[in-house]
Amino acid sequence: MPVHLSTLATYYGRGHHPEPPRHLGTRYDQSGKFLPEPGNTVVCHLVPGSATEQALVDARARYMGMPDAGKLAFTPVESYHMTLFQGIIEGRRNAPYWPAEVATDTPIAAMTELFAKRLELFPGRADFAVEIVEALPTGLVVEGATAADRHAMADWRNAFADIFGYRHPDHDSYQFHITMAYLIDWLDDAVLPSWQTMLDEVAEDIRRRAPVLELRAPAFCSFEDMNWFEELRVFGTVEPVS
Template sequence: MSSHMTRRALLASGGAAAAAALPLIAPGHAAASTPATQSTKASEFVPDVGPGNKFDFDGEALRYPGNSTVFHVPQDSRFHQALLQVRQDIVHSPVGKQHCLLPKNSLHMTCLNGTNENPAQRKYGYWPRDMRLGQTIEEVHQHFLDKLQGFSTGLPQPLLMRPTELAGPFEKQGLSLTMVPADEATAAALKSVRERLSALLQIRRPDFDTFEFHISLGYPWRRYSEGLATYAESRRLEWSAHIRDQAPQVELGRLEFVVFNDMLAYSPLMYLDS
């Protein structure tokens, strides 16, 4: 977005543009769930589903506003096509019904997780230490945007990464493709920018030092049977190999500061190093 006014308008709307996303590829139910039916259905689903989480028992995205720094996957790349091929295969396999798949145009790799409105994460480490815990997420968006003006990432252009494998098991890890830097120089640059962003924005999650770069294709939703888990493991290895074969080394887009209302769309407020 080119003007500060435009950014402020988007912030004031809570990132309204993020709401215009593609539908989820997951089974749904026409009728709204009641507390009783939610309790009955809960045993079918993984723990992080339902009120207060990212997705509900109908596979619909719940409100989960926040911000992040990400690299979007260029949609004209061979890598993006390989991801879509695997995504399509997953949709038509038994694995697809166990997950909430993300829209094709939202695929990205996170650099440093930002802040969100999840009450469980409204604490320092997740929440910026130089802001009050009672402030709004929109105020955090603006605070970060102001701080990031003029920030230099020091990252090589283009940013080169290598896909390794889809993490397993799917029921626990979701459909998440692990990514590693293409060389030591890129690894050092990414480590540096994460440290500097963390210090600037005053956020440092407990998993900061163990964080692995990844691209999410979908979130866990329904529980797996033992037989399905065995099938999924064999397909996990097959799908991972396909991605590596099609795109052994990939170029990612510029680092962006983005806001979102849910997990379906990430609206850039600024490109770092712009």
């Protein structure tokens, strides 16, 4: 699916955004350094050494060579993942992003222990395949490759919502993605046409080289910032990751 210039302008262009990007100052600073923002999540990491990983490494290099690339805080390749279900995160301690029966001042580490305990007997759900939809300045939009895959992903999300005890407002419309960068500042409108061309080429290259993205099994993870997501339990295995 080609990226439309109007979409880039609306979501990434300076002309539409007098305010700073929303994660600036909490998730990363003006230099692009990631800041402490602990939490937990359920993700599917890229398979290390796979054709998918190499395609995204090459895409990252193209992003970094673009005009205004200095306005992006790039995440490390080893952190690349598709979020299957959002856990809790420091700085967002209110309903419906937090289980109603748990005190909102509970430490993040204790929340991770609580969720891990709740997940001990969860066997997981059906396998699914994922494909790229489009490339954006911040990464890739992805979805289940078939209707059955999309149904399976929704089934996983519904199960986690029941176990964790909350549903985000976008629970049913959540856009699956692989984050490659965050905006430090908005892109100048003048560079958007060249970004549009590059993004369409990147999406087509990934689609050709990795028609089904090579992802690891879903894993419950903890994190301190956006540099690394530590797998605590990989679903389909009996024991936690040691």
